Amino acid sequence: MRISGRPPDGAVGFVHVDMDAFFASVEIRRHPELRGRPVVVGGAGRRGVVAAASYEARAFGVHSAMPSARARRLCPHAVFLPGDRRCYSEVSARVMAIFEEVTPLVEPLSLDEAFLDVRGAIRTLGPADRIAASIRERVLDQEGLTCSVGVASNKLLAKLATERAKPRSSPEGPVFGSGVHMIAAGAELDFLNPLPVAALWGVGPATARRLAGMGVETVGDLASLPAGRVASALGAANGRKLHRLARGIDDSPVAVDRRPKSIGHEETYPRDLTTPAELGLELTRLADAVASRLRDAGVRARTVNIKVRFGDFTTLTRSVTLPHPVDGTRAVASAAAGLLDQIDPAPGVRLLGISGSGLADGSVRQLSLIDAEASLPDRPDRLDQIDPVVDEIRARFGTSSIGPASLARPGDPLRVRDDGQNRPWGPDAD
Numbered sequence: 001m002r003i004s005g006r007p008p009d010g011a012v013g014f015v016h017v018d019m020d021a022f023f024a025s026v027e028i029r030r031h032p033e034l035r036g037r038p039v040v041v042g043g044a045g046r047r048g049v050v051a052a053a054s055y056e057a058r059a060f061g062v063h064s065a066m067p068s069a070r071a072r073r074l075c076p077h078a079v080f081l082p083g084d085r086r087c088y089s090e091v092s093a094r095v096m097a098i099f100e101e102v103t104p105l106v107e108p109l110s111l112d113e114a115f116l117d118v119r120g121a122i123r124t125l126g127p128a129d130r131i132a133a134s135i136r137e138r139v140l141d142q143e144g145l146t147c148s149v150g151v152a153s154n155k156l157l158a159k160l161a162t163e164r165a166k167p168r169s170s171p172e173g174p175v176f177g178s179g180v181h182m183i184a185a186g187a188e189l190d191f192l193n194p195l196p197v198a199a200l201w202g203v204g205p206a207t208a209r210r211l212a213g214m215g216v217e218t219v220g221d222l223a224s225l226p227a228g229r230v231a232s233a234l235g236a237a238n239g240r241k242l243h244r245l246a247r248g249i250d251d252s253p254v255a256v257d258r259r260p261k262s263i264g265h266e267e268t269y270p271r272d273l274t275t276p277a278e279l280g281l282e283l284t285r286l287a288d289a290v291a292s293r294l295r296d297a298g299v300r301a302r303t304v305n306i307k308v309r310f311g312d313f314t315t316l317t318r319s320v321t322l323p324h325p326v327d328g329t330r331a332v333a334s335a336a337a338g339l340l341d342q343i344d345p346a347p348g349v350r351l352l353g354i355s356g357s358g359l360a361d362g363s364v365r366q367l368s369l370i371d372a373e374a375s376l377p378d379r380p381d382r383l384d385q386i387d388p389v390v391d392e393i394r395a396r397f398g399t400s401s402i403g404p405a406s407l408a409r410p411g412d413p414l415r416v417r418d419d420g421q422n423r424p425w426g427p428d429a430d
Contacts, residue, residue: 012185013119013128014254016150016158017099017135020167020174022112023052026091027081029144036173038062038078040071047268047350051083058169088112091143098138102131107254115155117254129182136179146174151182156250157191158183160199188248193220200245207234207242222246263297264305264355265289272311272348279345279352280337284404286354287333288416294332294356295391300325301356304335308343309351316343325360328387329404332356 019025023041028034038057042050048068060075071078092111099106102125105117118131125131132149139147150161165181167174183191197219198208214233216222222230223246231239244250265286273279283306294301304326305319318339326332336354393402403416 011119011122011128012151012153012182013117013122014152014155014158015116015118015128015132015135016155016162017114017116017132018148018150018162018166019095019112019139020146020148021052021054021058022092022145023083023088024054024057025145026088027083028054030087034079038075040068040075040078040080041083042068042071042080043268044068044080044082045270047270053078055167055169055174056171059171091145095139095143095145095147098135098142102135105254105256107256115158115254129180132180132182146176146179148177149180151180153183153185153188154248154250155252155254156201156245157188157248160191160195189220189223192246192248193218193223195219197222197246200242202238202242202245207238210234219246259299260297260359262305262355262357262359263290263293263299263301264353265293266307266351266353266355268309268351269349272350273352274345274348276345279340279349281406282352283336283340283354284333284406285416286352287336288329288404288407290354290356291327291329291332291387292391292394294327294359295362295387297359298362299359300327300362301332302358302360303356304332304339305355305357306336306339307351307353307355308340308345308349311348311350313350314347315351318342319357321358325358326356327362329390 024039027041028039036056037054038060039054040050040057040062041052042048046069050062050064050066050068050071052064053062053071057071057075057078060078062071062075062078068080072080088111092108095112096106096108096114099114099116103116103118103121105120107115109115116135118125118128121131122128125134128151132151136147136149139145146167148162148165148167150158150163150165152158152161161181161183165178167176169175195218197203197211197216200219200222203211210233211217211222214225214229216225222242225243227240227243230243233239234242267282267286269282273282301322302325303319303321305317307315307317309315320335320339322331322335326335332354390402400416407416
Protein backbone atom coordinates (compact mmCIF):
# COMPACT_ATOMS: atom_id res chain seq x y z
CA MET A 1 0.00 0.00 0.00
CA ARG A 2 1.32 3.46 -0.92
CA ILE A 3 0.57 6.61 0.98
CA SER A 4 0.06 9.66 -1.21
CA GLY A 5 -0.36 13.36 -0.65
CA ARG A 6 1.94 15.65 1.30
CA PRO A 7 2.66 15.96 5.01
CA PRO A 8 1.46 19.01 6.92
CA ASP A 9 4.84 20.74 6.87
CA GLY A 10 5.80 24.32 6.13
CA ALA A 11 7.26 25.94 3.05
CA VAL A 12 10.12 24.36 1.12
CA GLY A 13 12.89 26.24 2.88
CA PHE A 14 15.16 23.73 4.64
CA VAL A 15 18.57 23.19 3.10
CA HIS A 16 21.14 20.49 3.84
CA VAL A 17 24.70 21.02 2.59
CA ASP A 18 27.29 18.22 2.52
CA MET A 19 30.82 18.82 1.26
CA ASP A 20 31.96 16.22 -1.28
CA ALA A 21 34.76 13.94 0.07
CA PHE A 22 35.76 16.89 2.25
CA PHE A 23 39.11 15.89 3.79
CA ALA A 24 40.32 14.29 0.57
CA SER A 25 39.14 17.24 -1.53
CA VAL A 26 40.97 19.71 0.70
CA GLU A 27 44.17 17.67 0.38
CA ILE A 28 43.84 17.52 -3.40
CA ARG A 29 43.34 21.28 -3.48
CA ARG A 30 46.54 21.64 -1.44
CA HIS A 31 48.38 19.15 -3.66
CA PRO A 32 47.11 19.64 -7.23
CA GLU A 33 49.50 16.97 -8.48
CA LEU A 34 47.21 14.41 -6.81
CA ARG A 35 44.18 15.37 -8.90
CA GLY A 36 42.79 12.33 -10.68
CA ARG A 37 44.59 9.89 -8.38
CA PRO A 38 43.00 7.80 -5.61
CA VAL A 39 43.64 9.66 -2.34
CA VAL A 40 42.96 8.30 1.12
CA VAL A 41 43.12 10.42 4.27
CA GLY A 42 43.56 8.59 7.57
CA GLY A 43 45.94 6.55 9.65
CA ALA A 44 48.31 4.76 7.31
CA GLY A 45 49.62 2.37 9.96
CA ARG A 46 48.52 -1.17 10.64
CA ARG A 47 45.95 0.11 13.14
CA GLY A 48 44.80 3.09 11.12
CA VAL A 49 41.35 3.65 9.67
CA VAL A 50 40.19 5.66 6.67
CA ALA A 51 38.84 9.13 7.47
CA ALA A 52 37.99 10.08 3.88
CA ALA A 53 38.55 8.81 0.36
CA SER A 54 38.49 10.58 -2.97
CA TYR A 55 35.97 9.41 -5.54
CA GLU A 56 38.79 7.73 -7.47
CA ALA A 57 39.54 5.64 -4.35
CA ARG A 58 35.86 4.98 -3.64
CA ALA A 59 35.58 3.34 -7.04
CA PHE A 60 37.77 0.53 -5.64
CA GLY A 61 35.52 0.05 -2.61
CA VAL A 62 37.45 2.26 -0.19
CA HIS A 63 35.25 4.18 2.25
CA SER A 64 35.46 6.02 5.56
CA ALA A 65 35.84 3.98 8.77
CA MET A 66 37.42 1.11 6.80
CA PRO A 67 40.68 -0.29 8.23
CA SER A 68 43.58 1.23 6.32
CA ALA A 69 45.11 -2.21 5.78
CA ARG A 70 42.00 -3.29 3.89
CA ALA A 71 41.98 -0.04 1.91
CA ARG A 72 45.55 -0.76 0.80
CA ARG A 73 44.56 -4.20 -0.39
CA LEU A 74 41.62 -2.82 -2.34
CA CYS A 75 43.59 0.05 -3.87
CA PRO A 76 47.37 -0.58 -3.62
CA HIS A 77 48.20 2.46 -5.75
CA ALA A 78 46.29 4.90 -3.53
CA VAL A 79 48.09 7.89 -2.01
CA PHE A 80 47.72 7.80 1.79
CA LEU A 81 47.91 11.12 3.64
CA PRO A 82 47.85 11.59 7.44
CA GLY A 83 45.47 14.54 7.32
CA ASP A 84 45.49 17.92 9.02
CA ARG A 85 42.45 18.54 11.18
CA ARG A 86 43.45 22.12 11.90
CA CYS A 87 43.42 22.90 8.18
CA TYR A 88 40.05 21.19 7.75
CA SER A 89 38.64 23.22 10.66
CA GLU A 90 39.84 26.46 9.10
CA VAL A 91 38.27 25.61 5.74
CA SER A 92 35.08 24.54 7.49
CA ALA A 93 34.88 27.87 9.33
CA ARG A 94 35.09 29.76 6.04
CA VAL A 95 32.41 27.56 4.47
CA MET A 96 30.11 28.04 7.47
CA ALA A 97 30.66 31.80 7.15
CA ILE A 98 29.28 31.60 3.60
CA PHE A 99 26.16 29.89 4.96
CA GLU A 100 25.74 32.56 7.64
CA GLU A 101 25.77 35.30 5.01
CA VAL A 102 22.62 33.69 3.63
CA THR A 103 20.82 33.05 6.92
CA PRO A 104 21.63 33.23 10.63
CA LEU A 105 19.82 29.91 11.07
CA VAL A 106 22.72 27.49 10.50
CA GLU A 107 23.14 24.18 12.34
CA PRO A 108 26.58 22.62 11.77
CA LEU A 109 26.49 18.84 12.08
CA SER A 110 30.22 18.34 11.56
CA LEU A 111 33.10 20.09 9.80
CA ASP A 112 31.62 19.30 6.39
CA GLU A 113 27.86 19.28 6.88
CA ALA A 114 25.14 21.69 7.99
CA PHE A 115 21.42 22.41 7.95
CA LEU A 116 20.14 25.86 6.99
CA ASP A 117 16.67 27.35 7.40
CA VAL A 118 16.38 29.79 4.48
CA ARG A 119 12.64 30.50 4.70
CA GLY A 120 13.34 34.01 5.92
CA ALA A 121 15.65 34.70 2.96
CA ILE A 122 13.28 33.60 0.21
CA ARG A 123 11.66 37.03 -0.13
CA THR A 124 14.99 38.73 -0.89
CA LEU A 125 17.09 35.93 -2.42
CA GLY A 126 14.50 33.95 -4.32
CA PRO A 127 13.26 30.34 -4.07
CA ALA A 128 15.13 27.89 -1.85
CA ASP A 129 16.56 25.89 -4.76
CA ARG A 130 18.01 29.08 -6.24
CA ILE A 131 19.55 29.92 -2.86
CA ALA A 132 21.01 26.41 -2.70
CA ALA A 133 22.56 26.77 -6.15
CA SER A 134 24.10 30.10 -5.21
CA ILE A 135 25.60 28.60 -2.05
CA ARG A 136 27.15 25.83 -4.10
CA GLU A 137 28.61 28.33 -6.57
CA ARG A 138 30.08 30.49 -3.80
CA VAL A 139 31.75 27.53 -2.07
CA LEU A 140 33.29 26.49 -5.39
CA ASP A 141 34.43 30.03 -6.24
CA GLN A 142 35.86 30.87 -2.81
CA GLU A 143 37.24 27.50 -1.69
CA GLY A 144 37.65 25.51 -4.90
CA LEU A 145 35.56 22.72 -3.35
CA THR A 146 32.29 21.14 -4.39
CA CYS A 147 29.30 20.40 -2.21
CA SER A 148 25.94 18.71 -2.63
CA VAL A 149 22.74 20.37 -1.48
CA GLY A 150 19.30 19.01 -0.65
CA VAL A 151 16.22 21.25 -0.39
CA ALA A 152 12.87 20.27 1.11
CA SER A 153 10.14 21.20 3.54
CA ASN A 154 11.92 19.77 6.60
CA LYS A 155 15.33 18.60 7.77
CA LEU A 156 14.81 14.86 7.24
CA LEU A 157 13.75 15.30 3.64
CA ALA A 158 16.49 17.85 2.93
CA LYS A 159 19.16 15.41 4.11
CA LEU A 160 17.72 12.57 2.06
CA ALA A 161 17.52 14.87 -0.97
CA THR A 162 21.25 15.56 -0.67
CA GLU A 163 21.99 11.91 -1.47
CA ARG A 164 20.28 12.40 -4.85
CA ALA A 165 22.52 15.39 -5.55
CA LYS A 166 25.88 13.81 -4.68
CA PRO A 167 28.52 12.63 -7.17
CA ARG A 168 29.07 8.96 -7.99
CA SER A 169 32.50 7.38 -7.82
CA SER A 170 34.45 6.08 -10.79
CA PRO A 171 38.13 5.23 -11.43
CA GLU A 172 38.32 8.42 -13.51
CA GLY A 173 36.97 10.57 -10.69
CA PRO A 174 33.60 11.88 -9.56
CA VAL A 175 30.65 11.67 -11.90
CA PHE A 176 28.76 14.72 -10.77
CA GLY A 177 25.04 14.61 -10.26
CA SER A 178 22.69 17.55 -10.15
CA GLY A 179 24.56 19.21 -7.27
CA VAL A 180 21.21 20.46 -5.96
CA HIS A 181 18.13 18.29 -5.53
CA MET A 182 14.83 19.74 -4.36
CA ILE A 183 11.80 17.81 -3.20
CA ALA A 184 8.94 20.00 -4.35
CA ALA A 185 5.91 20.74 -2.21
CA GLY A 186 3.42 17.94 -2.67
CA ALA A 187 6.02 15.40 -3.79
CA GLU A 188 7.42 14.52 -0.36
CA LEU A 189 5.75 11.16 0.09
CA ASP A 190 6.26 10.12 -3.50
CA PHE A 191 9.97 10.62 -2.78
CA LEU A 192 9.89 8.82 0.57
CA ASN A 193 7.68 5.81 -0.10
CA PRO A 194 10.13 3.73 -2.22
CA LEU A 195 13.16 4.32 0.03
CA PRO A 196 14.43 1.48 2.24
CA VAL A 197 13.20 1.92 5.78
CA ALA A 198 16.82 2.17 6.98
CA ALA A 199 16.93 5.60 5.31
CA LEU A 200 14.94 7.02 8.25
CA TRP A 201 16.73 8.53 11.24
CA GLY A 202 16.74 6.08 14.13
CA VAL A 203 16.43 2.89 12.08
CA GLY A 204 19.58 0.92 12.80
CA PRO A 205 20.24 -2.74 12.03
CA ALA A 206 18.29 -4.05 15.03
CA THR A 207 15.22 -1.90 14.32
CA ALA A 208 15.40 -2.77 10.62
CA ARG A 209 15.39 -6.49 11.46
CA ARG A 210 12.40 -6.05 13.74
CA LEU A 211 10.52 -4.14 11.06
CA ALA A 212 11.43 -6.74 8.44
CA GLY A 213 9.78 -9.32 10.68
CA MET A 214 6.62 -7.23 10.39
CA GLY A 215 6.89 -7.22 6.60
CA VAL A 216 8.25 -3.68 6.48
CA GLU A 217 10.96 -3.12 3.88
CA THR A 218 10.29 0.41 2.60
CA VAL A 219 9.34 3.71 4.16
CA GLY A 220 5.96 3.40 2.45
CA ASP A 221 5.40 0.03 4.14
CA LEU A 222 6.02 1.62 7.53
CA ALA A 223 3.81 4.62 6.80
CA SER A 224 0.92 2.34 5.84
CA LEU A 225 0.88 0.57 9.21
CA PRO A 226 -1.38 1.81 12.02
CA ALA A 227 0.60 4.07 14.35
CA GLY A 228 -0.46 1.99 17.36
CA ARG A 229 1.01 -1.19 15.89
CA VAL A 230 4.35 0.52 15.26
CA ALA A 231 4.35 1.94 18.79
CA SER A 232 3.63 -1.50 20.27
CA ALA A 233 6.47 -3.08 18.31
CA LEU A 234 9.13 -0.41 18.81
CA GLY A 235 8.12 1.32 22.01
CA ALA A 236 5.74 4.22 22.38
CA ALA A 237 8.11 7.15 21.89
CA ASN A 238 10.35 5.62 19.23
CA GLY A 239 7.43 4.04 17.37
CA ARG A 240 5.45 7.27 17.17
CA LYS A 241 8.53 9.22 16.04
CA LEU A 242 9.43 6.75 13.29
CA HIS A 243 5.84 6.55 12.08
CA ARG A 244 5.74 10.35 11.75
CA LEU A 245 9.06 10.38 9.89
CA ALA A 246 7.77 7.69 7.54
CA ARG A 247 4.89 10.00 6.67
CA GLY A 248 7.31 12.84 5.97
CA ILE A 249 6.64 14.73 9.19
CA ASP A 250 9.69 16.21 10.91
CA ASP A 251 9.10 19.22 13.16
CA SER A 252 12.68 19.60 14.37
CA PRO A 253 14.01 23.14 13.92
CA VAL A 254 17.45 24.19 12.77
CA ALA A 255 19.35 24.44 16.07
CA VAL A 256 21.63 27.46 16.01
CA ASP A 257 23.30 26.91 19.40
CA ARG A 258 26.88 25.96 18.52
CA ARG A 259 28.18 25.31 22.00
CA PRO A 260 29.95 21.95 21.98
CA LYS A 261 28.50 19.15 24.07
CA SER A 262 31.96 17.78 24.86
CA ILE A 263 35.61 18.38 24.05
CA GLY A 264 38.09 15.54 23.89
CA HIS A 265 41.13 13.87 22.41
CA GLU A 266 41.89 10.21 21.86
CA GLU A 267 44.74 8.32 20.27
CA THR A 268 45.28 4.82 18.91
CA TYR A 269 48.85 3.60 19.45
CA PRO A 270 51.05 1.58 17.08
CA ARG A 271 51.62 -0.92 19.88
CA ASP A 272 49.71 -1.72 23.04
CA LEU A 273 50.72 0.24 26.15
CA THR A 274 51.03 -1.89 29.26
CA THR A 275 52.96 0.07 31.89
CA PRO A 276 51.64 2.82 34.18
CA ALA A 277 54.59 5.01 33.17
CA GLU A 278 53.68 4.89 29.47
CA LEU A 279 50.02 5.48 30.15
CA GLY A 280 50.81 8.31 32.56
CA LEU A 281 52.75 10.19 29.89
CA GLU A 282 50.00 9.73 27.32
CA LEU A 283 47.36 10.78 29.81
CA THR A 284 49.33 13.97 30.51
CA ARG A 285 49.55 14.75 26.78
CA LEU A 286 45.83 14.20 26.30
CA ALA A 287 44.83 16.17 29.40
CA ASP A 288 47.03 19.09 28.33
CA ALA A 289 45.34 19.13 24.89
CA VAL A 290 41.80 18.82 26.28
CA ALA A 291 42.30 21.55 28.90
CA SER A 292 43.81 23.85 26.27
CA ARG A 293 40.80 23.35 23.99
CA LEU A 294 38.37 23.92 26.87
CA ARG A 295 40.00 27.28 27.58
CA ASP A 296 40.12 28.17 23.90
CA ALA A 297 36.38 27.46 23.61
CA GLY A 298 35.66 29.52 26.74
CA VAL A 299 34.07 26.61 28.61
CA ARG A 300 34.73 24.46 31.67
CA ALA A 301 33.91 20.78 32.11
CA ARG A 302 31.84 19.47 35.00
CA THR A 303 32.56 15.88 34.04
CA VAL A 304 35.86 14.29 32.99
CA ASN A 305 35.64 11.04 31.01
CA ILE A 306 38.23 8.52 29.89
CA LYS A 307 38.01 5.80 27.27
CA VAL A 308 40.31 2.78 27.26
CA ARG A 309 40.33 0.25 24.43
CA PHE A 310 42.38 -2.91 24.81
CA GLY A 311 44.11 -4.90 22.10
CA ASP A 312 41.11 -7.23 21.76
CA PHE A 313 38.86 -4.16 21.19
CA THR A 314 37.21 -4.43 24.59
CA THR A 315 36.39 -0.82 25.48
CA LEU A 316 35.89 0.62 28.95
CA THR A 317 34.72 4.10 29.88
CA ARG A 318 34.85 5.85 33.23
CA SER A 319 33.70 9.31 34.28
CA VAL A 320 33.68 11.56 37.31
CA THR A 321 31.58 14.65 37.94
CA LEU A 322 33.55 17.27 39.83
CA PRO A 323 32.31 19.69 42.52
CA HIS A 324 33.07 22.62 40.21
CA PRO A 325 33.66 22.80 36.44
CA VAL A 326 37.33 22.90 35.44
CA ASP A 327 39.50 23.96 32.51
CA GLY A 328 42.96 23.63 34.09
CA THR A 329 45.50 21.13 32.81
CA ARG A 330 46.32 19.92 36.30
CA ALA A 331 42.66 19.49 37.26
CA VAL A 332 41.78 17.55 34.10
CA ALA A 333 44.88 15.37 34.41
CA SER A 334 44.23 14.65 38.08
CA ALA A 335 40.62 13.63 37.46
CA ALA A 336 41.60 11.44 34.48
CA ALA A 337 44.43 9.82 36.44
CA GLY A 338 42.03 8.87 39.22
CA LEU A 339 39.78 7.19 36.66
CA LEU A 340 42.66 5.42 34.95
CA ASP A 341 43.81 4.02 38.30
CA GLN A 342 40.56 2.01 38.38
CA ILE A 343 41.53 0.10 35.22
CA ASP A 344 44.15 -2.63 34.94
CA PRO A 345 46.32 -1.92 31.86
CA ALA A 346 47.91 -5.37 31.86
CA PRO A 347 45.97 -6.64 28.78
CA GLY A 348 47.54 -3.82 26.75
CA VAL A 349 45.91 -0.49 25.92
CA ARG A 350 45.31 0.10 22.21
CA LEU A 351 43.50 3.44 22.53
CA LEU A 352 43.32 6.06 25.26
CA GLY A 353 41.01 9.06 25.28
CA ILE A 354 40.02 11.92 27.58
CA SER A 355 37.06 14.24 27.20
CA GLY A 356 35.29 16.92 29.19
CA SER A 357 31.49 17.13 29.15
CA GLY A 358 28.74 18.91 31.03
CA LEU A 359 30.25 22.12 29.71
CA ALA A 360 29.61 25.43 31.47
CA ASP A 361 30.43 29.02 30.61
CA GLY A 362 34.12 29.48 31.28
CA SER A 363 33.69 33.12 32.29
CA VAL A 364 31.62 32.12 35.32
CA ARG A 365 33.48 30.52 38.18
CA GLN A 366 32.35 29.64 41.68
CA LEU A 367 35.12 30.29 44.18
CA SER A 368 35.66 27.97 47.11
CA LEU A 369 37.55 28.73 50.32
CA ILE A 370 40.49 26.78 48.87
CA ASP A 371 40.42 28.95 45.76
CA ALA A 372 40.34 32.10 47.86
CA GLU A 373 43.30 30.97 49.92
CA ALA A 374 45.25 29.92 46.84
CA SER A 375 44.80 33.37 45.29
CA LEU A 376 46.41 35.22 48.20
CA PRO A 377 49.69 37.07 47.56
CA ASP A 378 51.68 34.46 49.53
CA ARG A 379 50.60 31.78 47.02
CA PRO A 380 52.04 33.14 43.73
CA ASP A 381 53.00 29.64 42.62
CA ARG A 382 49.44 28.43 42.21
CA LEU A 383 49.71 26.02 39.27
CA ASP A 384 46.33 26.79 37.74
CA GLN A 385 47.47 30.38 37.23
CA ILE A 386 50.12 29.08 34.83
CA ASP A 387 47.58 27.96 32.21
CA PRO A 388 46.71 31.43 30.82
CA VAL A 389 50.42 32.19 30.52
CA VAL A 390 50.99 28.90 28.71
CA ASP A 391 48.15 29.78 26.32
CA GLU A 392 49.72 33.16 25.55
CA ILE A 393 53.15 31.62 24.90
CA ARG A 394 51.67 28.99 22.59
CA ALA A 395 49.66 31.60 20.71
CA ARG A 396 52.85 33.53 20.03
CA PHE A 397 55.44 30.80 19.56
CA GLY A 398 53.49 27.66 18.66
CA THR A 399 51.93 24.74 20.49
CA SER A 400 55.20 22.87 21.00
CA SER A 401 56.97 25.86 22.54
CA ILE A 402 55.89 25.00 26.09
CA GLY A 403 54.21 22.15 27.91
CA PRO A 404 54.37 19.78 30.87
CA ALA A 405 57.96 18.94 31.78
CA SER A 406 57.22 15.21 31.85
CA LEU A 407 56.66 15.30 28.08
CA ALA A 408 60.14 16.64 27.33
CA ARG A 409 62.92 14.35 26.10
CA PRO A 410 66.58 15.35 25.71
CA GLY A 411 67.24 16.26 22.08
CA ASP A 412 63.59 15.73 21.00
CA PRO A 413 60.80 18.23 20.42
CA LEU A 414 58.28 18.65 23.19
CA ARG A 415 55.70 15.90 22.63
CA VAL A 416 52.47 17.83 23.11
CA ARG A 417 49.28 17.43 21.13
CA ASP A 418 47.27 20.08 19.36
CA ASP A 419 44.01 20.12 17.45
CA GLY A 420 45.83 19.51 14.20
CA GLN A 421 47.05 16.22 15.66
CA ASN A 422 43.60 15.13 16.77
CA ARG A 423 43.29 12.30 14.27
CA PRO A 424 40.96 9.69 15.74
CA TRP A 425 41.57 7.53 12.65
CA GLY A 426 44.71 5.99 14.15
CA PRO A 427 48.49 6.07 13.86
CA ASP A 428 50.34 6.95 10.67
CA ALA A 429 53.03 4.29 11.17
CA ASP A 430 53.39 0.89 12.81
